[in-house]
Amino acid sequence: MSKKVGVVGVGYTGFSSVTPDVSWKEIMFQAANRAYHDAGIDPRKDVDSFITCAEDYWEGFSIFDEFVPDQLGSVLRPTCTVTADGLYGLINGYMQILTGLMDIVVVEAHSKISDLLTYNDVLSFAIDPVFNRPLIDLGAHPYYIAGMEMKRYMSETGTTEEQCAEVVRKNKLNAMSNPSAGYEAKINIEDVLSSEELFAPLKRLDISPLADGCVVFVLASEEAAKKLAHDPIWIKGVGWASETSWLENKEWGRAVYAELASRQAYKMANITYPKKVIDFAEVDDKFSYKELQHLEALGLCRRGEAGKSVEEGAFDVDGVLPVNTSGGLLGVGNTLEASGLQKGLEVVLQLRKDAGGRKLPDVECGLAQSWRGVPTTSGAVAIFEV
Amino acid sequence: MVKDVAVIGAGMTIFRRRLKETGKEMCFEATKMALDSAGMTLKDVDTVVMGSAPDAFDGIHMKGENLLDGAGGYHKPYMRVFTGGGTGVFAPIAGWWHVASGMSDVCLVVCEEKMSSCYPHPQSAFAHIWDPIIDRPLKPNLMWIFAMEMNRYMHAHNVSKEDIALVAVKNKKNALDHPCAQLGANITVDDVLNSEVIAWPVNLLDVSPPSDGAAAMLLVSEDVVSNHTDNPVWIEGVGWSIDSTMWTNRDLSFPQYVAKAAKMAYKMARIDNPRRQIDVVEPYDPFDYKELHHLEGLLLCDKGEAPVLTREGVTQRDGDLPCCPSGGLLGVGNPIAATMAVKTCEIYWQLSGQAGKRQVPGDPRTGVCQAWGDLMQYGSVMVMRS
């Protein structure tokens, strides 16, 4: 790509299990305002395009796009909804700027999942209606899909439940240093292993709990960033991919979407040996084993070795490859479509040396990765550098 | 732009109230047709953009994920965008930036709607488009807002129901020449005026029908276009805009959002006199008054002038400014996002001289299509040239 695109502003709210004091509009307004302030822009004059990431049923509207413009400052401006997580939104903003048509693009993603009283039923509604949903209607929770996947992943790679539990311990501990996190805790792997078995081998603490929150990014072309007198965090490469919509046909032991998406991103970023270039990563950990499976798919460790590495402390804040320093979704909370942008946020904060008590020394290149969750096989990757 | 973008193939299913095919199957059929018409296979496709309106129709949460294999998204970068009724022109705009950015050489855009899955009536899904606090307690019907907008438009310019009915007469007649049409017919103004009143001033024949259907389009970059066709149609202008959510605070007599989107697209396409420079137009016509409203929004005539043009035959297929030569949504059908087939695809077919019986005379070189959505607040516009 000839043009460079950078992140010139971020804004976010805290992440927590409930936010009864604000409406979904107000939570978006808060985060957007902070991002605009951070970037030093006036959304009514300076922004060329706005992108929201949302799915109707998470929100409770048939067309959520309707309810976006006022609180983002995008009335009578180019605005659209991407029905995917925040990294997909970021990728669209990135492409819009690359066309030369746009200089500054705002990307927003949020979760107000506490407004939804029937999360499990809505998730079941995502299951194929003809082939799989009748089984779910018999009473199975869609997370059983993750349970099956974990089983297969462990059996293919020799990863153990203890190693998965170690991911939970690490991420919740990391979250202790993140004031925005909703589920920080000091626990040991015994706590995880002895927590209630829900979708065996998945236990309660292996599952990231839901959270509300909002993240807003301001992206700019190199020229626009210069005008704003910013040192942006550059987007070096992006990728996104889907495997299949058939549960019956997917790879249960591998995260194929993450393999494909990262290959695309590395190619774009001219990265041949990701382990050498990527200093730290925020990867999807909606379930504990997912962090390990994703790290392998991203080529950040060899297949079957992530479990051992996490035990050895390789992914700790002071390890060889710090992973999910924010606390990940296990520690911050699963913010659904906002989770990808939350990961991007942590990478940007770390690269800006703005990560407070969890600041990593000497990092120059970080990777954020998202997965759209059960029952999907879709996800995105973005690589950032100073 | 980094790359110029051409349309080189398109496909669609028939539009009907109920089709036997599932959403995936409809996507497959439209996609296959688009690929065949361009002499390509899925292997040639780098990225896929999906356009589909509310999940509530298909009855699948995150329905983009479910449709992905039918739309050729298997193992590919696959992206769904959603701007309500604006999606039919907006999805190809998203396809445009996938190519114009240099991110991919070949982008497949697929739009789908399976409205018949929603019982008792697709309109039930629209109960959830309203604000839950200020609108939903009044138990509104979707028709109300359109009736109120139509009334405001009629009041502002003293337009008669007869003049508006002429649009329905024209489009249903045009649809007789469309092989996929659901409601092509020879009707009279009196037929429209005497049809059942749904919500005054809207009668049954003022409205397009709910439909099942799918459409697909192939967009390629200037670098590869000559490998595939010597009859490309170029995307020269794109524009989109959203107005405030607070529709009761707006004067509904003029679609500001369409005018904003049109100005953006015209500027890019270097159009300074749209009425003279545009040869054929497909404005969004889910209701007959909307064609008039949108012609004014597209700056193709003065405010209140569209009914006069219609009365004088200017908007007939052989008139000076052919409008909805496809038969539009009123005649061919209204499977929300899949109306891409009668808007964007139709302009492609018209400008490449492939529209058969519907071909506008005089070798049209510049065409415009437009869609409209959300709570009467979204405009998406594309300018194409051959």
Next chain:
Amino acid sequence: MTENIKKFYGEELSRKQISDGKITIVEHSPKVKYAWSCGEAMSRFLNELKEGKLIGRKCNKCNRILFPPRMFCEQCFKATNEWVYIKDTGRIMTYSISYVDTHARRIKKPILVGVIAMDGASKNMGIMHYFDEVKSDKIKIDMRVKAVWKRKEEREGAITDIKYFKPLGE
């Protein structure tokens, strides 16, 4: 589509094929329930309705009084500044006479519904509501109307605390 394409796919189904059970279908009704946090602006708005009052928010930059109220001005993109009571009278911006209900079912007695721009708020600041005590052939755009409230003890802090609007008869 073209001239080159001879066959278009899609197999139409009739209502009869379905009622006769000739079509294979699976049924599912989603259990979907939400409880939206109203937030600052709407919470106050609803509580004021309970008291029989309408309240808006003023933006000190564009000087508009926004109704229904919100905590931010979408034009200036800044927080709004003060609460302002507005009147329960207004002017009909537009209306419809509906013969269908929310599920598109026919109804015998038509519903009169429209947008009322409220007195005391800025230009075009309207809300959607019903009309009554007026014949459907007498209702007009720009007609002046007034809210008819539920009795105090019946009000529950909802937009339906106003039963409907009726002509002011000036």
